[in-house]
Ligand SMILES: Nc1ncnc2c1ncn2[C@@H]1O[C@H](COP(=O)(O)OP(=O)(O)OP(=O)(O)O)[C@@H](O)[C@H]1O
């Protein structure tokens with residue numbers, strides 16, 4: 001089905017998120033939307049999906065003008081969307097989720113689960129998904145949950161499929177599989193809109209590329225364009241895709257982790273006997289496929305995990321057993337991997353979020369009262385420094401685009417007096433221009449003599465930043481290797497193998 | 505390595521479902537003023553219909569509606585306008601009186617009724633903001649009334665000091681009673697709704713028992729479960745002289761409103777209250793002790809409801825109390841907090857409105873024979889409409905203000921088609 005957007009304009013108050021956007025997606029085409037954080041990509045797709053009503057412009061499917069009052073209308077017209085945050089009900093089975101919203105009932109109003117099961121099987125066979133229709137969605141890995149979303153869309157005969165940053169949460173392998181699925185769908189004639197910040201993926205699958213900046217289409221690019229060309233088109237200036245950094249000059253060991261175990265609520269050891277040190281002025285990257293204990297490891301250092309054995313100390317001060325408050329006070333900065341869940345209070349303003357973990361003492365609080373003038377000044381400064389794109393510092397953080405939300409968290413954590421910085425997926429969902437900026441700041445933090453831990457599932461990021469790399473697999477550290485270790489060796493280690501040339 | 509595949513990233517187990525449960529609270533807090541005003545108008549309109557339907561003159565006239573319809577219409581007009589005029593006269597200004605000082609008396613009655621409603625509403629609203637439903641207003645008020653009342657009738661202290669001690673005793677009583685809930689929630693994860701409801705029963709029977717037991721709260725010469733009257737030194741003195749019921753407690757109410765406003769918007773504790781109320785996970789990661797915050801919030805909330813109990817026992821009815829002293833205010837407070845969108849000055853305004861309904865409702869019944877229940881229905885309708893903003897928007901053809909979904913307004917459709 002041919003999708004055409006004509007002159008779509010969407011305003012939020014004074015802000016024009018989409019400014020007369022024209023876009024044509026031909027049948028059997030993967031069309032990539034590229035653009036900075038806050039450029040208006042998600043807004044455009046939400047308009048297409050009927051979640052927002054355009055202020056101007058029209059949506060055409062095969063030449064016919066459409067009116068969508070809600071996602072229901074869009075779905076009926078053959079539009080499917082895979083959101084970055086899945087819209088699945090975790091306690092339902094796959095079949096129940098797929099059926100949800102257009103339940104078929106048999107005689108007497110009984111739900112026809114069998115039909116739904118059959119549909120799930122059909123579709124997963126067609127694409128080689130291997131999804132069990134009776135599995136509970138909450139128990140499935142993220143990558144599989146995403147497939148359920150795709151099945152859901154396809155079961156409604158979606159002829160136009162929108163993927164809004166689908167790869168941000170996937171492992172490299174899952175990403176490859178997703179791209180194969182997208183190609184297969186394309187070959188069957190589905191029109192696909194694909195939004196991502198990862199240029200490698202764009203060049204791999206895109207048939208056409210449209211670049212959006214500040215709500216306007218600024219140009220098209222060929223899939224053969226180089227990374228730096230794409231980046232420049234997106235951001236409007238040349239971007240350094242590789243971090244410039246000097247050789248690290250590590251000082252004495254600062255963070256010492258000894259024999260750390262973390263036991264999850266089910267009694268499983270999710271971090272198993274982990275020991276490592278991080279020196280002052282050094283970046284240690286923790287690499288590994290998502291879900292191999294990295295999250296729990298950082299949470300254990302922060303005092304967020306209830307059941308921990310072993311010892312963590314920072315510059316001689318023991319951190320294990322301290323409350324989160326105390327760990328933060330000891331000078332640990334923490335960028336949690338899930339910013340909406342753990343990093344921000346969506347209803348609070350940008351300014352308030354910038355002081356979220358400093359509501360106890362100077363400089364934001366004096367004698368139990370907030371010092372609002374000080375906070376405002378601080379927030380204005382950070383908004384400029386970190387280039388947070390928002391109407392004002394009193395915009396609720398939940399209104400920001402994903403990347404700008406991430407910048408708020410980074411700005412907060414990186415503007416304290418730090419003795420250790422732990423950043424989990426610091427560039428998840430942010431655009432290349434911002435990645436350049438964040439990486440620069442990390443290296444500056446390191447050069448100021450602060451130990452830095454970067455947890456990342458992105459090999460690119462790991463390789464770009466790390467002075468040393470610890471690879472985690474199933475809760476244990478497979479090995480700690482120098483920053484210039486070849487990628488294929490890292491890949492093997494991420495699968496749990498320890499290549500012979502790697503010392504323990 | 506001990507066990508199978510590592511679990512996917514799960515963070516805080518206990519608080520994980522909290523944000524979703526708070527969706528309703530958020531909708532209520534973030535709704536706009538226009539909807540509130542329209543909800544009140546709409547409720548009054550429907551109240552008018554009810555008044556007309558239950559009026560005898562209207563019923564008689566409707567019997568010959570087709571021969572003389574104007575009679576019915578006139579009867580409807582008389583019934584409804586009569587009732588609402590009586591409501592106004594009973595609650596704000598009685599223009600049938602000659603001198604201003606007597607005519608304005610209903611307004612002071614309104615404020616007197618509003619006093620406990622406002623502080624109780626503040627207590628419930630504060631808990632809302634921290635993501636908790638405090639349904640335990642009744643229990644907290646009863647315990648507070650018992651504490652303040654006991655100090656009020658049995659202590660002999662100098663003028664001024666006595667009142668202050670009694671007020672503090674009540675606040676502390678309410679705070680501790682609610683504090684139990686906060687503590688249990690924090691330690692065991694029990695849900696505060698269940699806890700507060702259960703503690704309402706406990707408080708009710710406890711106070712009833714004490715009121716039946718001579719030597720505890722029962723008046724010495726009484727057979728009824730009733731306390732002795734408050735000593736003169738423990739009663740809130742009248743604010744505008746003996747001719748009016750309005751008492752000094754109302755000043756405390758204004759101070760309490762300012763305090764809660766400051767606490768929520770300007771204090772560091774309130775900052776944490778709001779953060780925990782809106783996203784407990786992020787609050788925890790930011791180093792806030794979420795469990796302690798729940799306890800503090802319940803203490804403050806209970807203290808405010810306690811203050812409402814104090815208003816009753818030392819202000820509204822200082823002649824000795826029974827176990828009905830809370831007068832349902834603990835529950836009305838929920839309504840007031842909802843109507844006030846859990847914002848301190850919103851609650852203040854809502855409390856005054858409900859005070860006016862209370863004062864005017866009796867006048868309406870006395871002079872027009874309109875059952876006072878109509879007022880209760882109007883109050884309930886207001887809340888119903890506020891809880892269902894799409895309903896009000898639909899009735900008044902307002903555009904949907906929520907940001908996730910925008911319905912096509914006819915204008916936009918036309919524009920698109922014209923292209
Ligand atoms: N509901 C809303 N109310 C007000 N402003 C909004 C709303 N939704 C989005 N915006 C603003 O519109 C702009 C575009 O946001 P959008 O989410 O479309 O960006 P995006 O291109 O998807 O960015 P990202 O790559 O970070 O996801 C941003 O400036 C954002 O703050």
Ligand SMILES: [Mg+2]
Pocket residue numbers: 041042043401402
């Ligand atoms: Mg987006």
